[in-house]
Amino acid sequence: MGVYTRTDWNSIIQQVNDLCENPPEDTDCDPLETLEEVEEDHIWTKGDIQQVRDKLTEICDENAFAENLDYWKQTTIDEINEAIANGWCNCEPEPS
Numbered sequence: 001m002g003v004y005t006r007t008d009w010n011s012i013i014q015q016v017n018d019l020c021e022n023p024p025e026d027t028d029c030d031p032l033e034t035l036e037e038v039e040e041d042h043i044w045t046k047g048d049i050q051q052v053r054d055k056l057t058e059i060c061d062e063n064a065f066a067e068n069l070d071y072w073k074q075t076t077i078d079e080i081n082e083a084i085a086n087g088w089c090n091c092e093p094e095p096s
Contacts, residue, residue: 004077009048012077013037013052014037016034016084019084019087019088020059023091026093026094027091027092028092029088029090029091032059035051049076052080053080053083056083056084059089060083060086060089060090061089062086063083063086067079
């Protein structure tokens, strides 16, 4: 994996935020608070990765992350992308 940029990370945050704002229609799942994108000259922390993981676990508690909080390892990013692809879970249809 090449250099991971602010634009790359904000793209992930945008995808997570899209999920947060759009739970499955006609279910008991409600929109969630979104994450803030990082600004120019942001100093990366492992907390940035953990914050995204936590939000994806809030969206679907079946998401699990096994990778260590290592900066920008491809396997860490792959886990996040897989959780994004999983989308919401445990949303029950609203009663008619």
